[in-house]
Amino acid sequence: MDKTNNLIALFHESTDTAEAIDELHTLGIDDEKMVVITGVPYPHGALGRQVEWLTLPYIVAVGALAGFLFGLFLAVITPHLYRLDIGGHPPVGFPPAAIIIFVFTMMATIVSTFLGVLWEMNFPRFGPAPYHKLVTAGHLAVLLEYPATLDSQVRQVLESHKAHHIGEPERMAL
Amino acid sequence: MAKDANQSDEGIRWALVVDLDRCTGCQACVVACHAENNLQIVGEKEAAYGRWTHWIIIHRYWEGEYPNVKARFMPIMCQQCSEAPCEPVCPVFATYHNEEGLNAQIYNRCIGTRFCGSACPYKARVYNWFRPEFPEPLTEQLNPDVSVRTRGIMEKCTFCIQRIRRVEIDAQAEGRSPTDGEIQPACVQTCPTSALIFGDLNDPNSHVSQLAHSRRSFRLLPELGTDPGVIYLKGGEVNV
Amino acid sequence: MSKKLTRRDFIKIAAGATAATGLAPVARRIVIEPFVQPPEETLPGQATWYASTCRQCPAGCGIVVRTINGRAKKIEGNPLHPLNQGKLCARGQAGLQVLYNPDRLRNAVRQSGGRGSREYEPLYWSEALDLLAEKVSSLGHPDRMAFLGGLMPDHLYQLTNSLLTALGTAPPIIYDLQCTLEGRRPATQLSQTFFGTADLPVYDIAMSDVVFSFGANLFETWMSPVAQSVALGSMRQGKLSGRGLIVQFEPRLSATGASADEWIPVRPGAEGYVALAIGRIIVEERLGHVGSHRDNAVLYQNVDVREMSAASEVSVDTLRRLAQAFADADRAVAIPGGYLSGQHNGFASMLAVQALNRIVAQIGRQGGVFLSTPAPTVALRSKPEVNTLSDVRNLIKRMNAGEVDLLLIHGTNPLYELPAALGFAEAIKHVPYVVSFSPFVDETAVWADLILSDHTYLESWGYQVPSPGTDRPVISSQQPVVNPLYDTRSTAQVLIELAARLGGRAVEAIPWADEESYLQELVTELYGSSLGAFDARTPPGFWTLWRQYGGWWSEKEIRQEPETTDIVQKPLPMVDPQFDGDPEEYPFHLYPYSSVALTDGRGANQPWLQETPDPMTTVQWGIWVELNPQTAEELGVEDDDIVLVESPYGTLEVSVFVYPGIRPDVVAIPIGQGHQDYGRFAQAVTGSNPLALLAPITDPDTESLAWGATRVRLSPTGRKKKLARLESIDGQGRESIG
């Protein structure tokens, strides 16, 4: 296996970052080997990277279905488990069942969205990770993993786009 | 929607007929109910604030003005509605409808939301605002067939379910079914003018079902569609 | 229920022996029910029913008491009893709270800190009896002892009477407020005058088509309210001949008036005039189907209908209409009630009312008035005589003069029940030694040196002949349904033991070993009577059945038709009512009425009765004064305002209840509250006793207290006290919101 280098570079400007990333692409570094860390959510494509594929909607859909079924169980099945008549109503009526099923579906949707996005983001993750505190002060950080052979080219590209703090990524306890 | 089981004419439906022409407002039923059902005594201050616990009360209505004034009495207890507004609102099934047409209240299940009390159009349900107190030896008067309700739960007229059950068990032991008039809630038993009559409304031969078909019969707040199990008979009108 | 005796009914009352023995559970929830000696006929946890007689009022209804493990749990009417036919009133139901009252005395006690100190020291019964015997035997003269009695069971009255007679003392003076409010004494006198017999007549409401009730609160507290209510039930909706009609003549619309079809607000004291006018109209216009009224013409020869109408404020048209209805009815009855007897002209009014029954020929008829047949044995026939207020006055006079050294008080509470103006409270201080037999520390017992606390009626023996009776001879039996809860002793037993200690003529007069054997001897005289509803083979068998059935009564109805005396040969008396208090200064008639729940105040220590709403005002736990809306407006007061009620004899501060059913010149106050003593529940209600207002005047004909003849004035105090009403003031008693 080839030896790889890790590098972090900080930028002031998003335009510089985008251009640097473009050039790094041309150097043959994959998108997957690059991680851009920002303090501000940049719109998709602003930094010239591909859109990531998300499983979140599926998680949510499964969660919602589970909630629906749970609501269905509570609203439709449980009244028959110990049958008690109330107020001339049938044991299961459409309106109350609709409310219960709806609410449980929504509850499950929300909870599964939350858990799903944490799952997607691999959270929580408190271990050391490459990061720089200047990110929250408005700088853009690019983490790179590239074959050691490309080292000088990469550094040149970065410096040419006004990158600073180029160096080994500091692994910080987060 | 599913056909409601309570609507069928089969089985028993307990009903109480209140003959307003006979009621003298004497309150015997009120005390009989207290004695039979271990109702608590709340005292003057709480009673003044609407916190009394009678399961049966006698409404007194004024009519006309002096000197042509009349007062009429109307005993009101839980109406044991078929379409009871109190039942569906209870979150824990503490109140429900049983096979014999009774609007049952399971004290031990009650968590005290008082929703049923708000929903009842007759306001026939009473709440235990405080822990009941029976200074010794008044505890001896407590009927062992009826639980003593603690604070924080709703209670109401049960048609003296313990007396119904007692007669049914006795009759069953003798291998027969209870006869009409054999089951008497405490108020019915004591009513000096026999203004209260109890029986099975679904039995066409019972006294109550015959009275229920009388021309004098009416039910309270019929426009609400609650289908009460308490049937009132209008007072007679004879002028001199 | 009452007509058919089901098997279950029989089982219900089939257990007849004495109450269960053994230690009953203190708290039924935790402890299991261990016995040393298991009671004979009780099963653990299984209800046993004992028959007895209710002593909450003088009516004498039969009861059955449900007991479980030796503890009474519920009182119900005895379904076999001819008087109440299984029914019971509120007071009868509440009897358990007499038994289980937390404020009962648990021993015989001596007031250790002197009279009125309310400090008590328990005594052994032997000590207490020695003390009593010593007091009795050390009397200078037997006349220096007096016995004041109230609501007594018949056997106790006989015993007392025998003992006192043997000792050479005057017979007991029987006086209590309930009897006064009912007019028991005047009613007896009326019977004596009208029918020549001292029995209280029975008014056959059940079979009647038209009932004219003159101040009789038939369905509340008058005479035998349960029996009368049972009768109302069948009169109203139980007859084939159609619905009967009730007209109530009284200045305040009582619950009875509310149940009646028509209420005639007569001026206080003028009820007799109404009766006279009606009679006059019937006779004059030859109404009804009696035929000739010639015989009766003399009765009404002095009556002028217009004058009567003006005096009673009932229009001539109304009078004529009522006369027509009364005379035309197949069966009609006029009832002279308690309020009449409480007037200065009470006896005249009662006579006028009773005369109405004669002119429509309803005496002795079904639906009219008849006398009940007395019991077949002589011993059981004699009944307690209610004394007049004059007798009580004499006693007070003697007490004040220091002529009474020993006063025995049983079953009455004169400090509460007598009008304060009579001065009993002062007089009792002049008596060196007072003995009370009260099971409770009531106002009078506070002034007793010695309290020989009696059993409550559910723990004691006895019998009673209901008076007024019913359509057949009835003797109601009383037996202990539970073992006595405390170390109390029945007064009859105390008297027997006292006699034994005194020896001599006393023990000859009442020689029995104990109360039970006395009763047994008395009662088994009935054995062999062919009338009885049950047959016994042996006298002990009779004794058992007597207790199982709750008494003895005839199987068939036996009515007695009374003969009228020659009182009906002369014009009826016409007496103007008199009232105490200047009409200018005291503009209102005071109407103190007996409360449905508390009667004369006896019920005030029973929380069930306190919590029971008054039927008309729906007030619980309180005392109020009822004012006509017009009166209230003139006085500038409204509901719950406190007014000062003043009579020439006393004052009272009380909340106003604006009451549409009362004459504007009358104010009504319920009796029963205002206890200074008598336990926590009675004392919980603030307020004072309305009897403090009463003038001590009597009807000269009957010498009975004219309790309705006091005038009062009212003035607002500017304060408010909210009454504990069941009804909402905002709802204003409306039925619908239309």
Added chain:
Amino acid sequence: MSEVQPTQPEQDNHPDQMPEFEERLLLAERKDWEINEAVLQPMFKTGRGFWILVAILSAIVLWGFYAWGYLIYWGMGTAGINRPVYWGLFITTFVFWVGISHAGTMISAVLRLLKADWRRPITRGAEAMTAFALMMAGLYPLIHLGRVWKFYWMIPYPNNRFMWPNFQSPLMWDMVAIFTYLIGSSLYLYLALIPDMAMARDYTEGWRYKLYRVLALGWRGTEAEWHKLHRALGIFSVAIIPIFLSVHSIVSWDFAVTIQPRWHSTIFAPYFVIGAVYSGLSALASILIIVRRSMRLQEFLRSEHFDSLGKLVMVAGMAWVYFWFAGFIVEWYGNEPIVRELIHEEVSGPLAPFFYLQMGANIIPIILLVFKRVRTTPVLLLGTTLLVNVGMFTERALIVIGSLQRNDLPFNWGTYRPSWVEISIVAMTFAGFALLYTLFSRIIPFVPVWEIKEGRLRYTLRRIGRLLVPTAAEIE
């Protein structure tokens, strides 16, 4: 400032003290770290006034808990409710708090979906308000139970009694709906908070660092994280809107499904929802004004925000009047005896003072808010919005208590007086809400920093004539 890590690059002119921000100064000219500090700095400065406030609020809360304990120990009788007024101040306040909770979602979810950019600085405050108001509201179903120790019988779980709760009961709907809404709004609040937690983590040390570190869950701000966060927030804002509509509808059905006169109304659900939005937005405006003042966030919460908020309040108010009138006219016209009686009670009976207070306090603000001066002057706006909340509280009380006092049988009417227990517990929830909010504002960045920065990304400044005007870039 000691806690803030001095990580500024040297080329930035870093003044020693924060500049006094001018009212309409555009954030576009601010550096990111300046924004960070502007938000963080007030959190760390806790003066004596703050602690006094916390002490007072805590005292009220503790007293309220004492009152609650008293209520539980002695029974529901210590509250002022009676027969027939089985529900009193507790349920009134419950409905009120549920109403307050509606503004958070209204602002953050609806406006997020609509891409209304002025929402950015106020979303966090609004969401926090939702969560805290729901926490307060959620207490009441417990408090008002006669046997609160048995509340778990309302939770569906398998048990040996074979008994399940009654899902036909509106109280069950209530419970699950409020629980869902509380979970939803808390998660929504938290999800949007994660990047700011990371930001705060980078600026702090000590206990705050530990706290923020845990709360940040290891957030770095990678493009993937941002992307997923956006996606999740998008799903959230869609999902939470039906919940927000359903919660207050369900609360209204507590009343509307009974046959109690004046409760039994089909219009109750939208009427309650719009009332909730009205009171919630007003409460939000009030809170923002107070927070802005006390935390010196004038730069973030500018008058244009209040202007917009004021307009929303005004619109909600007009809608409320519309719904109120739509219900009222039907009741008035129908002239059913009991309803007529109830209306009479309100309009000219003993409830008249409350009725006119309600009408006045709900309608006058609408008129006032027409004026821009009112909308943009904090004191005037504060007064106006507080008035709305007084009005809405009275309205809830009239609905709950006023209707229960009268019913079909005049014999059963009653009147209600709140007891000290009820007042204490109601005060406890108000104080508790304020306390949570106060503490929250010192621990959590009150202004969503990343959202502001994101908004700033989308602005350009264009010179038009003599003005520099912000214009939004059309992205996405």
Added chain:
Amino acid sequence: MNRFWFFSFLILLVVGILTGILLTRIQVFSAPEQPIAYSHKTHIEAGIQCLYCHSSPLRSDLAGIPSVKKCMGCHNVIANDKPEVQELAGYWEREEPIPWVRVSSQPEFIYFSHLPHLGTGLSCETCHGDIGQMTVTRPVVKMDMGWCLDCHLKEPQPKATRLADCLACHK
């Protein structure tokens, strides 16, 4: 790694709550201390029927506790040298009931009658366990609602419906 930690914490939490609920269901079947060391085993082995001492379940709601008199009926002559029996005799002489402590009880809000249960052919052991083998009497089942319903719901219809009615037991 982190994720594992986080989710396992969640699962632990859920398991913990469930265990807590389960723990509350567990009944301590300890025997209460009785005033006299009474052994059912001895008496049953001596050939005495349950109904001899607990005589009323066929006629009453309660099975009944034998009175001191009944105990003394035998123990006047039998085993009167044993200390427990002498204790019993002490109660008899003092005319005090023996304060037995209840072993099987129904809650205060429950209507329970032995009569119909024995009427359907159940034996004492069905509910009280093999009490004839117990030297110290202890409860063998937790008599809670689920336990009652287990039998009630197994009855054939329509009896099961009637017995499943809350009012069949709750009072």
